[in-house]
Amino acid sequence: MEIVAPHSLNFPSGKRQAEPPQLGDPLIHYHHLIGNNPRTYHFENLEQLLIGKKPCIVLLDNDPVSRLAVKLGKWCRKNGSRLYCISCENLPLDLLSSIRRKGLKSLPAAIAKRWMLSRTRLTTTGVFTINRDGTRIFKKEGFKQVIKIPLGYDPAYFYIDESTRRTLRTRLGLNKPVIAYFGRMSREKGVHILIKALENLKDLDWALMMDRFDEYAGPYAGEIMHLIREAGFEDRMVWISPDHYEMGGYMNAADLVVVPSVSTPNWKEQYGRVVPEAMACGKTLIISDSGALPELLDGKGYIFKEGDDIALRDILVSIIQKRKDDIIIANEELHSFAKIELSIFSQKTKMEKAFKAS
Numbered sequence: 234m235e236i237v238a239p240h241s242l243n244f245p246s247g248k249r250q251a252e253p254p255q256l257g258d259p260l261i262h263y264h265h266l267i268g269n270n271p272r273t274y275h276f277e278n279l280e281q282l283l284i285g286k287k288p289c290i291v292l293l294d295n296d297p298v299s300r301l302a303v304k305l306g307k308w309c310r311k312n313g314s315r316l317y318c319i320s321c322e323n324l325p326l327d328l329l330s331s332i333r334r335k336g337l338k339s340l341p342a343a344i345a346k347r348w349m350l351s352r353t354r355l356t357t358t359g360v361f362t363i364n365r366d367g368t369r370i371f372k373k374e375g376f377k378q379v380i381k382i383p384l385g386y387d388p389a390y391f392y393i394d395e396s397t398r399r400t401l402r403t404r405l406g407l408n409k410p411v412i413a414y415f416g417r418m419s420r421e422k423g424v425h426i427l428i429k430a431l432e433n434l435k436d437l438d439w440a441l442m443m444d445r446f447d448e449y450a451g452p453y454a455g456e457i458m459h460l461i462r463e464a465g466f467e468d469r470m471v472w473i474s475p476d477h478y479e480m481g482g483y484m485n486a487a488d489l490v491v492v493p494s495v496s497t498p499n500w501k502e503q504y505g506r507v508v509p510e511a512m513a514c515g516k517t518l519i520i521s522d523s524g525a526l527p528e529l530l531d532g533k534g535y536i537f538k539e540g541d542d543i544a545l546r547d548i549l550v551s552i553i554q555k556r557k558d559d560i561i562i563a564n565e566e567l568h569s570f571a572k573i574e575l576s577i578f579s580q581k582t583k584m585e586k587a588f589k590a591s
């Protein structure tokens with residue numbers, strides 16, 4: 234296996250260079266990425282690399298409704314290779330659905346998507362989806378092999394760890410219930426809903442743990458800081474800056490993990506990787522009903538209607554009052570469920586079977 238990755242990516246805070254290869258990584262080819270839109274960007278000189286390497290399988294970590302999928306599908310069909318795509322899509326791709334969501338202004342983009350679909354439907358061997366809606370969509374669109382495979386997490390980093398919990402809570406001076414948000418700092422992730430819910434809970438004892446996201450911060454992060462100051466609980470904030478390998482430790486240090494995503498005309502929660510990671514750490518989850526989140530929780534934890542800060546507030550009150558200083562129980566059932574259904578090893582096995590079956 235060899236990997237093609239971009240030299241750099243654009244974030245709200247500016248362009249970031251790719252990290253250098255790590256010990257044990259497969260061979261990585263860094264290519265210049267032309268464009269910013271995942272539907273239309275493409276790698277410079279990618280075809281020359283394919284001609285030289287002649288891969289029998291090309292796995293595209295992008296939607297089949299994309300310029301990259303069209304170009305790769307054409308090359309694979311000509312050279313007897315197989316193209317697989319990993320799709321996060323969970324919104325219908327037909328023209329009428331697009332117009333209903335975004336109005337007539339969306340028609341040109343919707344037509345372009347239909348054109349790309351007409352090409353990739355014939356040249357894509359299989360599509361790996363990460364949610365039920367995506368599976369239904371691509372089967373309906375006529376793709377012959379569509380398989381739902383959850384995003385994995387690494388159980389070496391995400392597991393119940395009472396020792397790390399005690400160490401981090403002592404270091405951070407935490408002796409009260411800790412509510413945590415882990416995830417991107419963008420409007421659709423609904424952090425403002427969580428802040429609004431907490432605004433009227435200052436009579437209860439709690440702290441809020443969040444990542445500052447200094448390296449990726451955009452205007453929305455500034456808005457959240459303003460809301461926290463207005464709500465008057467800056468002194469309850471626990472700011473952290475963990476890398477991916479430290480995230481499991483901070484999840485263990487928390488008590489409640491909230492995922493308050495909010496749907497928009499262009500997006501609804503496609504997965505929510507934080508959910509299985511926090512489940513593996515035995516955390517109590519509170520999620521909105523946006524997109525794929527409820528199917529991840531599968532009856533465990535708490536669900537509120539997206540955008541409803543009052544409902545979220547009431548759930549927080551009930552949990553904090555009920556459990557007081559000991560609000561979290563190491564939930565082996567959640568840990569086992571997450572480990573069985575969502576581990577990266579399960580993902581690898583399913584992929585291998587899919588490749589062999591084709």
